[in-house]
Amino acid sequence: MGVLGALARHLDSLVGPGIMLLYPLYASMRAIEGPSSLDDQQWLTYWVLYSLITLFELSFWKALQWLPLWPYMKLLFCCWLVLPIFNGAAYIYETHVRRYFKIGQYVSPVYSERQRKVLQMMSLDARKSVERFIETHGPGALEKIIQAAEQEAKRA
Template identity: 30%
Template sequence: MDQLKQKISELSQELEKIPMVKLVSQKVGVEAGLIAIGIMSFLFFLVFFGLGASLIVHVVGILYPAYMSFKAIESPAEDDDTMWLTYWVVFAVYNFADRFIDYLFFWVPCYFLVKLIVLVYMFFPQTKGAIKIYRMVFRPIFKVYEAQIDQALNFAAEEARKKVN
């Protein structure tokens, strides 16, 4: 129980670095970590039962990473830039593939919950899942086909230039 309280306290300290979260926490009189856990539990419940699941998955998978990417760009450190750039590469391929997978699996129970868990795994700082997925899956594929992809992109760019001129 003490470990749980300590984790909530650590989460609260991190969240209170965000002025809006700190203000809400003070107004409500509840630790920011508990508010975050409550919101996450509520969202989990909604996704589990498919209520607004697609919207929630997109908000979590796009808005939070977009804000954290902004923070990374503004920070002097480069490791967070790499983390978020890697996330967007993996997310782009995942999102493209999801357009096709979604037609097959949208009816599977907890499908959106699995999508949400995958996205959170990808950007969660403790797991750095996007970096792991990139290194294990996408990097080897991109390295093998890099020359062909570059050639195709150069050809497409040249054809576009011809059409414009």
């Protein structure tokens, strides 16, 4: 049991860097170069969560020394975050983070209250596109679109 026991005891040290750093680094680079933003969300969220785990470890390292299973729990959690079959980082973002933490809630007061409500419901990218549309066609064009959408919603 000597070699296998040593491998089992140091599994987190042997496998951890590949799963927690190398593969996410490679996948992040592919996501940057790829056209889809879905994988960007997965990997940005992973790096935020990995940073939080690292900060937690640095802050509570004395207490974590007393937990012999901590490195394995961290390895399993990071596997769940990283592996494409689970996409744990994207899951955490969708179910927990997105609901409580929205960047870009502020909308300029130059818009009417109704227009601000519509703009606040949009993603940041969609809002930028609508604001460019407003710059090109004027604020009246947005109002016409909102009225048309309300009429369509009433019919449905």
